[in-house]
Structures are given as C-alpha cells and as structure tokens.
Amino acid sequence: MWCVVHVRDGREEHAEDFVAGLLPENLNARCFHLIRSRRKKYEGQWQTVYEDLFPGYVFIDTDQPEKVYKELKKTPKPKLLFSDDEYVSTLEKHESDFMERLADRRGRIGISKVRIGTDGKIHYLSGPLSGMGNMVRRVNLHKRIAEIETEMMGRKRLLYLGIEIEADDRRNVC
Numbered sequence: 001m002w003c004v005v006h007v008r009d010g011r012e013e014h015a016e017d018f019v020a021g022l023l024p025e026n027l028n029a030r031c032f033h034l035i036r037s038r039r040k041k042y043e044g045q046w047q048t049v050y051e052d053l054f055p056g057y058v059f060i061d062t063d064q065p066e067k068v069y070k071e072l073k074k075t076p077k078p079k080l081l082f083s084d085d086e087y088v089s090t091l092e093k094h095e096s097d098f099m100e101r102l103a104d105r106r107g108r109i110g111i112s113k114v115r116i117g118t119d120g121k122i123h124y125l126s127g128p129l130s131g132m133g134n135m136v137r138r139v140n141l142h143k144r145i146a147e148i149e150t151e152m153m154g155r156k157r158l159l160y161l162g163i164e165i166e167a168d169d170r171r172n173v174c
Helices: 012-022 065-073 093-102
Strands: 002-006 030-032 035-042 045-052 057-061 088-090 112-116 122-126 136-140 145-152 155-165
Touching (some): 065 088
Antiparallel strands (some): 002 057, 035 045
16 A cells, blocks of 8 residues: 655655655555656757656555554654645555556656557557556657546546657658
C-alpha cells in the first residue's frame, strides 16, 4: 500500500531523506517520488530529460500504513508539512497497483517504445505503456508524449508519459 506525503515543491529528495531517517526499520517502508523520463529536442538533437510526475508529493510503499501515518504525524510541522491541511494520505489499492505498473522500485517511469502501423495505429512495444494502450487518451508524436487520464489521490489527473518512436524506413515522422 502506498502513502502519500504532500511536501513543498522542489523539496521531494530532502523529504525522502527525512522520512527514511524518521521511520523505524521494522516498518519496511520504501520512500520515493515519481520521476518520468521523456524525450525533448534541443538544438535539433533528441535528449532524455527527467521530470517529477507529481511535484510536491513523496510516496511511501509500506505494508503498515497506519504505523507510518502515526510516525509522520509526530514530526514538527515545518519539517515536512506543506500546509495546515491534512498532508498524509493513503492511495486506493487500484491507484497504487496502477502506479506500480508504470514505475520501477525507485519510482522511475521509463520511456515506452512505440511503432506506428501502416494503418496509423500506435502499437506499444515496450516500457510502461505496453499492455496499457487502452488507457492512452491522446498521443502527441511531435512532443513524444502519451496522455493518460486516471484517478489519483481523489481526483482525475492527466499524466504525460514519454514515448520513443521505433525507426521505420517506410515512414518519416518528425
């Protein structure tokens, strides 16, 4: 089960270190933030860039979410807290299952390889989107991203994930 901690944007790594030091080892908790890989074109060259998927959120994978919650509630508010609102919550099982399909154990979401069929249909060959093509709402081949709509943390969210187009001598895609 995944817990979610709302922290200040840009402070995700600091919060991960703080939480990892705070939680007892017997909780068997893994703390991380989600980072997506995608391709961007700079000065005519495609380069891989890494971006936070959910800026301001740190995730904790644990089998004891109640104990994690109690430990986090003991912390002084300025150390971890983003606002005076509730800042620790638990993802629904279907949400954490979905994210586990996308991300590796460190919270990294790789680039999916795609091929464009002769009929114009996109085939997901490998990566996080393989087997999830039915969830893709839209694909922007020019920007090399696939848009997925999902329910996450109590509301609908659009996730933009990176794609890489497999070279095909029959087609010339920008």
